[in-house]
Amino acid sequence: DTGVSQNPRHKITKRGQNVTFRCDPISEHNRLYWYRQTLGQGPEFLTYFQNEAQLEKSRLLSDRFSAERPKGSFSTLEIQRTEQGDSAMYLCASSVTGEGSPLHFGNGTRLTVT
Amino acid sequence: SQQGEEDPQALSIQEGENATMNCSYKTSINNLQWYRQNSGRGLVHLILIRSNEREKHSGRLRVTLDTSKKSSSLLITASRAADTASYFCATRMDSSYKLIFGSGTRLLVRP
Numbered sequence: 001d002t003g004v005s006q007n008p009r010h011k012i013t014k015r016g017q018n019v020t021f022r023c024d025p026i027s028e029h030n031r032l033y034w035y036r037q038t039l040g041q042g043p044e045f046l047t048y049f050q051n052e053a054q055l056e057k058s059r060l061l062s063d064r065f066s067a068e069r070p071k072g073s074f075s076t077l078e079i080q081r082t083e084q085g086d087s088a089m090y091l092c093a094s095s096v097t098g099e100g101s102p103l104h105f106g107n108g109t110r111l112t113v114t
Numbered sequence: 115s116q117q118g119e120e121d122p123q124a125l126s127i128q129e130g131e132n133a134t135m136n137c138s139y140k141t142s143i144n145n146l147q148w149y150r151q152n153s154g155r156g157l158v159h160l161i162l163i164r165s166n167e168r169e170k171h172s173g174r175l176r177v178t179l180d181t182s183k184k185s186s187s188l189l190i191t192a193s194r195a196a197d198t199a200s201y202f203c204a205t206r207m208d209s210s211y212k213l214i215f216g217s218g219t220r221l222l223v224r225p
Contacts, residue, residue, distance in 0.1 A: 004156070033212065042202050042215035043157065056212055091156055099144055099206065100164065103213060105156030 002026070004106035006092050012112045013082055020078045021109045025094030032075050033103060034067055035091040043091055049075060050097075082113045120203060120219040128224050133190040135219040137203030138183075144206045146179055147213065148188050151200045160188075160201075195225045 005024040013019050025032050030051050035043035046065065048056040051072040064082075069075040079086055089110050093103035121136045137146070145164045149157040163170045163179045163186065170177045176189040190197055200220045204213040 031211065035215075040217075042217045045212045045214060048212050050211070056210065093156075100162055102147060102159035102162060103149075103157070105158070107154075107156045110154075 004092055004094055004104050006090075006106035006109050008109055009107065010110045010112075012114065015082060015084060015113055017082055018078065018080045019082060019111065020076055021090055021092075021111075023075045023077070023092030023094075023106060025074070025092070026104055027073075029094035029096055029104070030072065031095045031097065031101070032069055033093040033095075034075070034077050035093065037089045037091055037108070038087075046077070046090075079111075082111075084113045087111055087113045120201070120216045122219060123217070124220045124222070126222040126224065127193055129193060129195055131193055133193050133197070133221055133223070135188045135201050135221070137186045137188070137216055139186075139203070139205045139216075140184065141205075141207055143181075144208050146177075146186050147204045147206075148175075148177060148186075149202045149204060149215070151202065151218075153199075157202065190221075193221075193223045195223050197221060198223045 007022045032049040034046040037043045046058050047067045049069040052069050064080045067077045089108040091108045093105045095101040095103050119138050147162045148160045151157045161172045161175050161177050163177050174191045179186045200218045202215045202218045204215045206213050
């Protein structure tokens, strides 16, 4: 079990630039989640994939955010025209199918928008 | 929006003491999970309790669930300095696959 891998670990970008993060889930996990976490808060749900299908997306997610999981394996999260309010930790998690399946989290990508 | 709210927001105890954290949620749930997060790291699953269960144990952890009050508690017995972390409850509603996290309790265990 190599765990959930996220890259990069840190990203500093200027306001207005586009950024893309990658998540490699645990290989046999068909569910993949993206969360955003700001300092002192709990993770906030962004979106969820079952295999390659994006089944849920937060209404808080603006059109500047897009996520893909093209082959049902790794996933990417892109933020276009970044704003300072996008600065946060972006967490990816994966799990197997099943209502009681726990989420396995990566260590996140910390985004700083200057 | 957050479904769960933890109480207290922060807790400082001496090593060896017990730590109790509470979680309240708003809607009916399928199950409730507790996670732990060390600073700058991802979350780690601790324990899950289903809506038809009232109490569950795992090592030094004890979780209770009261669906009538929409609340849960996490008890860590005989705390250690290594238990210092943030603890989050998370709920899954019947109609959704997503886990919704609370705002967390930051636990400091002093050696």
